[in-house]
Amino acid sequence: MNMNTIKIILAGPRGRMGREAVELIHRTEHFELVACLDRVNGGKKLSELEGFPSMDAKIFTDANECFAAVEADVLIDLTTPEIGKLHTRLALEHGIRPVVGTTGFNEEELKELTQLAEEKKTGVIIAPNFAVGAILMMKFAQMAAKHLQDVEIIELHHDRKLDAPSGTAIKTAELISKTREAKKQGHPDEEEQLKGARGAETKDGIRIHSVRLPGLVAHQEVIFGGEGQSLTIKHDSYNRASFMSGVKLAVETIMTLDMLVYGLENIIE
Ligand SMILES: NC(=O)C1=CN([C@@H]2O[C@H](COP(=O)(O)OP(=O)(O)OC[C@H]3O[C@@H](n4cnc5c(N)ncnc54)[C@H](OP(=O)(O)O)[C@@H]3O)[C@@H](O)[C@H]2O)C=CC1
Ligand SMILES: O=C(O)C1=N[C@H](C(=O)O)C[C@H](O)C1
Secondary structure (H helix, E strand, O other): OOOOOEEEEEEOOOOHHHHHHHHHHHHOOOEEEEEEEOOOOOOOEHHHOOOOOOOOOEEEOOHHHHHHHOOOOEEEEOOOHHHHHHHHHHHHHOOOEEEEOOOOOOHHHHHHHHHHHHHHOOOEEEOOOOOHHHHHHHHHHHHHOOOOOEEEEEEEEOOOOOOOOOHHHHHHHHHHHHHOOOOOOOOOOOOOOOOOOOOEEOOOOOEEEEEEOOOOOEEEEEEEEEOOEEEEEEEEEOOHHHHHHHHHHHHHHHOOOOOEEEOHHHOOO
């Protein structure tokens, strides 16, 4: 297929996900990295940083300045929750389509961005997880919840992660809530002897438990319990390359969107 070149600004190129995204853009013929947003190295070119491919993209530290100076189609944001929200808003103001992998956006912020995308008639993809296996895990969990209504989520991540619970766990609980009646689980009189022992409870009564350990990357188990049986749906990302086919798909798809899409399950049929 002959595709038009998509000009990309990448925020967070030195991060774990950012480095993988640089490689993805580098090896994808119809992607062009036109600039990077970083906290440091402003004014340099990416190729001047150690360990990066020879790419001429200029590094900016100020998002407003970058979006005004550079002609771009898409912003890929892989930063931190606070900065990711700011970048997404600013990109929309400048007519640049944000593909956001950064997690930690709450319901209100998603609503506000949905409205802004609608006003600007500009596509936004906010994807808590870009790995196709994770999308399938979430879809299977949504299916299973029709038949097994007692469920808890255990998400396990590396110990450098800022947000808890993970964006994937929140999204999984939301999808499950579409097929499962809200209900309180466990013994009605249960008491936590140690605060947090039962995890965090969503408004629909689903418990999420977050584990943080060195050595892990990104893992999740969705455990359903029924009379005399249990069902576990599990996904593991062993490296960040696992997310890149989803990032590529999101960048290509956003060119055809004029609204906000939350979750890659809305794109992957
Ligand atoms: N959707 C998905 O499939 C996935 C999403 N994620 C999410 O992506 C995000 C990034 O994850 P990860 O790569 O592991 O995190 P890292 O901490 O490795 O990378 C974040 C990067 O953002 C940079 N950064 C911080 N502030 C700014 C700023 N103001 N401007 C530009 N860059 C900035 C950091 O710079 P510095 O090093 O100087 O602090 C760092 O390089 C997280 O929210 C994570 O949850 C992660 C994996 C998969
Ligand atoms: O921080 C991470 O690493 C990950 N974050 C995302 C999340 O919060 O769900 C996606 C994946 O789990 C890796």
